[in-house]
Amino acid sequence: MSEVCARSKILEAAGEVFAEKGFKAATIREICTNAGVNLASVNYYYGDKEQLYLEAVKLSHPGRLGEGETALPEDIPVAEKLRVFVRGLLDRLAKDNDSSWQVRLFRREIIQPTPFCRETLEEFFRSRFSVLEKLVEEILPPGSPAWQRRQICFSIIGQCVYFRAAKNVVSMVIGDDEYDSHYNTENLTEHILRFSLCSLGLQKPFSLEDRPLEDRFDAEIGA
């Protein structure tokens, strides 16, 4: 198609294949075929497969992209900020994502980090996590311990990741119909947000009245 040099053609094809199959299952032969270059070109331009993968992941880093999603709107209620965060994360993790390989490859690294680019990912995780942590800190009472705050953050993140990563398991249990109708990004955002806001006391719990009180609030847990 485009008249670009072989080096970038390789990287483009490699990103696509790596995003599709992962590091191990992707083969240099397929990458070179798709790129329309000779088999030896990968080693000529990038040294070996591992360095090629690292270059691809570096290019997939959202910091390098102009997505600028790390900044949350300022002048909205904290619950709304949380919704933006949850939807953003779900979007990024969306399985049926026909977006660029950068997004898909980076999602791969989020869900199953390879040992090659640990530091590249670590920086991303920390920065994203701190956004959520500040958000939860706004909600929790001032005296709350930091470890508890972080556990809550991971509970929120965990739901997002699980719903996306375990699509197979979910649809295996509930069937494809219900999955299609209740597990798109919109549905999941609302559910996870509500589930989490209830815990945080910003929304009424799923079950409030119309239940007998004898077995309510009587689990001797925590405080």
Add this chain to the structure above:
Amino acid sequence: MSEVCARSKILEAAGEVFAEKGFKAATIREICTNAGVNLASVNYYYGDKEQLYLEAVKLSHPGRLGEGETALPEDIPVAEKLRVFVRGLLDRLAKDNDSSWQVRLFRREIIQPTPFCRETLEEFFRSRFSVLEKLVEEILPPGSPAWQRRQICFSIIGQCVYFRAAKNVVSMVIGDDEYDSHYNTENLTEHILRFSLCSLGLQKPFSLEDRPLEDRFDAEIGA
């Protein structure tokens, strides 16, 4: 050590190696070496690698083991039942588990199912899920839609799976010290249980008083 036939020696060694490295990365050569049998024995006794894996997974199925953890105690409050469920799941998913390869191999299949034994797993998932679903049904108001109930179930399961499966990410963000002190099975059980019970209205939310009310309950979400 023990004087058993080659067939079972292979299965034993295979279970160990499969649990450690997964299907793809495990090699027949390593299995046979560990079992102390000839390389060709796997194909002689089991046909091929795939069938051997399937036999190992079948043997790892908790239904086949005498663990009998599917039955929850009857005469305890529903919140306690949920705790038993959560702890049981966390136990089964525990990363640093020096237990038998059966448990570790089955955990592997739970987190990353291989296409080989889909039906074997499907039965397990459904049965376990229905236990949790009945439990949640007890808590929710009678009119609640089924899809919502199931979403809640997956939110609970998702937390358990994520905290266990994403240990690398978690400790990468918060450091090993905090992980060791606040993310063992006991801590996680209490946290996930509380986070979930809050949502379900069986426990007071993390934040109730001592916060300004202006940004509380004002997210126009759900009902």
Add this chain to the structure above:
DNA sequence: ACTTGTTTTAAACACTTGTTTGAATTACGT
């Protein structure tokens, strides 16, 4: 002791993988 069927063995096969090689081709400055 001989036969028959089962198990074990070493070797090879067929295939895929990442990587290297050395010659052929191209690009480009002089």
Add this chain to the structure above:
DNA sequence: ACGTAATTCAAACAAGTGTTTAAAACAAGT
């Protein structure tokens, strides 16, 4: 046009994989 460097290419290499083979060793029945 020439010469040098960069690039491309087909081919092979080396290591690893699951699998097959055919002969050897063994066990058991008669």
